[in-house]
Amino acid sequence: MPVMKFSEAIRDAYLQTMRANSEVYLIGVGIIDPKAVFGSVEGLLKEFGEDRVVEGPLAEQMLTGFAFASATLGMRPVLIHHRVDFLPLTMDQIVNHCAKWSYMFGGQQTVPMVIRGIVGRGWGNGPQHTQSLHGLMANIPGLKVVVPSNAADAKGLMIAAILDNDPVIYIDHRWLHGDSCEVPEGLYQIQLGKANILREGVDLTLVAIGPMVQEALIAAKQAAESGCSIEVIDLRTIRPLDFETIIASVKKTGHLIIADSDWPHFGVASALISQISQKAFGALKKAPISITWPDHPVPASYALDAKYYPMAKQITEAISKLLSNILYENISEQTSKSHAGVHAGPF
Amino acid sequence: MKSAVDQKTVDRLYATALKIRMVEETIALHYPKGEMKTPIHLCTGQEANPAGVCAALTDKDMVFAYYRSHGWYLAKGGHLGRMMGEIFCKSTGCSGGYGGSMHLIDLERGFAGTTALVAAAQPHAVGAAFTFKSRKQNRVAVSCFGDGATEEGIFQESLMFATLRKLPVIFICENNGLATNTWVKDRQPAFPIYKRAEGFGVHSVVVDGNDAVQVYQATQEAIVRAKQGDGPSFIECMTYRMLEHCGPNNDFGLGFRSEQDAVSWKQKDPIQHLEKQVSVDLQEQLRNTYQIEIDLAMDEARKAPFPTQLLPERLQCP
Secondary structure, eight states, X not given: XXXXXXXXXXXXXXXXXXXXXXXXXXXXXXXXXXXXXXXTTTTHHHHHOTTTEEEOOSOHHHXXXXXXXXXXXXXXXXXXXXXXXGGGGGHIIIIIIITTHHHHTTTOOOOOOEEEEEEOOSTTOOTTTSOOOHHHHHTSTTOEEEXXXXXXXXXXXXXXXXXXXXXXXXXXXXXXXXXXXXXOOSSOOOOTTOOEEEEXXXXXXXXXXXTHHHHHHHHHHHHHHTTOOEEEEEOOEEESXXXXXXXXXXXXXXXXXXXXXXXXXXXXXXXXXXXXXXXXXXXXXXXXXXXXXXXXXXOSOGGGHHHHSOOHHHHHHHHHHHSTTOOOSSOOOOOOXXXXXXXXXXX | OOOOOOHHHHHHHHHHHHHHHHHXXXXXXXXXXXXXXXXXXXXXXXXXXXXXXXXXXXXXXXXEOOSXXXXXXXXXXXXHHHHHHHHTTOTTXXXXXXXXXXXXXXGGGTBOOOOSSTTTTHHHHHHHHHHHHHTTOOOOEEEEEESGGGGSHHHHHHHHHHHHTTOXXXXXXXXXXXETTEXXXXXXXXXXXXXXXXXTTOEEEEEEXXXXXXXXXXXXXXXXXXXXXXXXXXXXXEOOOOSOSSSSSXXXXXXXXXXXXXXXHHTTOHHHHHHTTSOHHHHHHHHHHHHHHXXXXXXXXHHSOOOXXXXXXXXXXX
């Protein structure tokens, strides 16, 4: 299996689907820019031409409606935003049209489109380039939302999203783009709506999303060294959320931590704890803990990053709190390599 | 060069416009009974626009309309019974009762689903035109909207991209001077809308939107341009909304316009204008035929079952 970087894996997903299906096309502002959307569309303009790698004017709302209508007619567009922060410009088309269309007309048409938004965390990008909107998007019935955590998933989820018949919001973190791993070849798909148990355990269920997955794995490894068995679950898809897998896990472990790269309220962490409270209350030995961002916008100064973003350390502390029989000698400051402050920035 | 319009075409324009008028009048007559519990945006007074535009189109061409679309739906060949079913919110409606009066659809006749959001369907027509072009299909997409929709940012965005890519799309602006109950002079600078469209490099004309023949001819010209690769056209149709924004009544009581103000427009009634050009026999024959058809559609919609499932059948998991 080839080893690919996250952004190369997304490029491979585009390449494989575009070669397999002539109705798949990419569209977005600045996608023919020589920087090729962080390398993720490298060489595709040359292979597929300007009718399939479609440069758009700076008119995101129109581009969304444009892609949407082509999808209702059977095309499979991938609309790309360099920053997830441009999604709010397009909310009428996403919320009132993409999400409603199939229902509003009694299921006569499907909307097989992908909207990709990239989170620009790090390097002083500030409140309007680093926010996390997957929870907001997941609030809308009619949409699907995915957040990949590694290169292989980035490819598998992108291909599944392109081939899915519903509008899928695909949110990936620039922060992870340099990470690499083995990526399956060909039209590799990961089933949407299904969480991935990355590490089995019996003492505590640790659910993580996107960049928090690597942190969760580090924390679980540290806990294992202290004799504690953590089940780490990567949600992969935010909507539809795989409550079944989480409920089964919590029934087994009795403890729940959710680590999300999002604000604390009204998001995935809240939704998940709500469902667990309703469906598995009796199994809980202690109140669940959610580890999220502070409840305010993201600061620009990198001097504040450590205070703002929770890392493996915060997860470890939470594990220690829930499993009070576990005592760490020292809580390690170790964190994943993509979080180690070597981010390539500024773009 | 405008081609001459033969009698057969005039008869067809009259038939469509008359049918729309009679349907809207019937809805208005029965609406107060409370059987149609969905907001209605009647197009009474504006019938020449859908009649004129759609007479130049085929079923393969697609119309992307909006919430005031009973006329567009019917002119494009939409099924009357299914439209009435939808207005009665019944399972027999064109959207199964999940959409209501503002969300009509008839894909077999090239009538795309309509939206309740102002100007939102303009990029839909542009995206459809891109799809036709990508697939090398000889089809055009039509976007229709009111004067208020030209104030939205997405209007400029749609015109710009359609021109850049020379897409086969036709923009029809039904300028009735009103956005709900606010006159255009209070919303836009006094500069013709079609001139603004021209500024984007779009072939733009203004026509008497109460004269179906003029609307038809302008559309024909736009179709030729679109199909030979000359890109989008914009047609501003000057017209008048006879009734209130939403509902079966007039709005003279609100004070922003008076019955007296409406007199000059009543003299330009699009149906009366066409009646002068067709035989009395045809008028009588069509009126009788349509009345029977409309009464039947009303009756069937009244008797039809309501939807029972919260989720449309096609969206239910197997």
